[in-house]
Amino acid sequence: MKTGELNLLTAGNPAKRIIVFALPLLIGDFLQILYTMTDAFIVGRWLGINGLASVGACYSIIGFVLGFVHGLTGGFAVITAQRVGAGDAQGIRRSVAAGLILCLFASIVITALLLPLSRIILTVMRTPTEIMNDASGYVMVILAGTFAGIFYDMLSGIIRAGGDSFSPLIFLIIATVCNIVLDIVFVVFFSWGVRGAAAATVFSEFISAVLTLRFLVRRFPQFLPRRKDWITARRDFGTHLSLGIAMGLQQSIVEIGNILVQAAINSLGALTIAAVSAAQRVRGLNMMPLFAISRAMTTYTAQNYGAGKMDRVYRGIFQACLISLGLGAFMAALNQFTGAPIVSLFLKDSAEAVALARRFILFTGYTVFILGIMLVFRSSLQGLGMRRAPILCGIMETAMSVLAAFVLIPRLGFTGVCLVNPLSWLASGIPLYIAFGIRKKKILAPGMF
Secondary structure, eight states: OOTTOOOOOSSSOHHHHHHHHHHHHHHHHHHHHHHHHHHHHHHHHHHHHHHHHHHHHTHHHHHHHHHHHHHHHHHHHHHHHHHHHHTOHHHHHHHHHHHHHHHHHHHHHHHHHHGGGHHHHHHHTTOOHHHHHHHHHHHHHHHHTHHHHHHHHHHHHHHHHTTOOSHHHHHHHHHHHHHHHHHIIIIIISOOTHHHHHHHHHHHHHHHHHHHHHHHHHHOGGGSOOHHHHHHGGGGHHHHHHHHHHHHHHHHHHHHHHHHHHHHHHTTOHHHHHHHHHHHHHHHHHHHHHHHHHHHHHHHHHHHHHTTOHHHHHHHHHHHHHHHHHHHHHHHHHHHHHHHHHHHHHSTTOHHHHHHHHHHHHHHHTTHHHHHHHHHHHHHHHHTTOOHHHHHHHHHHHHHHHHIIIIIHHHHTHHHHHHHHHHHHHHHHHHHHHHHHHTTTGGGSTTOO
């Protein structure tokens, strides 16, 4: 595309446009999974089971922060995409200005609030004593660099709002390579331990943010706020915060449940923590294409909603559900044959941990299609600007996680751990399907849920 040219998703076959837009997102997600798997391999091989367990023990805390950040910046980008679809040039600039200003404040608040509390949270989560110091150090380094991740997400979201999902992929490739190289340098050669792995992540995110900003300035100059846009952007703070916080809360509510589940897993010992940590990498591969489709649906729905083409929204949702069903079946079959060999790469000389990880993978692999359909509906509602329905979805998922943490895992042990994801996906989707089915017409009015 030429400088300033937009890629509108408001024409053409919905399924084709969704898939084409989702492909760069899928590749990007694969690169991130590749990095996390490489990170787990390096940490597991050089720092052992306890090193991998220390990273896994704080996985849910990091997920809580990242979930809120992704939701917050995603909400800001939805408003930008809606204005792109409506052709509102001044509204786009004000949206970009409002989003960037709010991201600055968010990064300061998140770091200031959570950094001093990180070790206390790990203690409450019953993190084993032998891995406490490493887990705490990992969390603190990640939280100190939160600003880099926030601005990278925001800038990438602005570019995708313009219909370009390919260019952020280029910068993600560069960042992934840097991340892997720095992981090796910091962990293997400098012997910085798990803190080195965290530092590699922060530096790579900073590189991504700088490259993305430079590209945004050159590729979409019409998106850049003018002086008056920075001043008038305050008028849009309420709109952006309303949707951004709603989407952020939806994500963070889910992560609160994950923290409770992680606390229950921590009580089962370092071996189980390491097994789940390794299995989650494979689970990420299962979920990766489904999340790519859902993220594409957010931009697709937002642009078509802004353009007033609700018939395309319905067609897109239906076709995306069919795509997700097919992807879920394919990933489940693939997972059957590749899951165990992959986790064995991370769990050095621990047959028991590999066996536990394989059980976890089988449970989640054969039920991942439930997640795919739920994500399509949730992302579509978010693209329409809905606030309450996705939050209710997160509450239901968290409720199931609480049930797992306090009932299933204490009574069923590792089997309870394996049941958490399938039951949570099923519970979180129910309110979305009911709301969309019963109120198909009324649901199109922003703010109804």
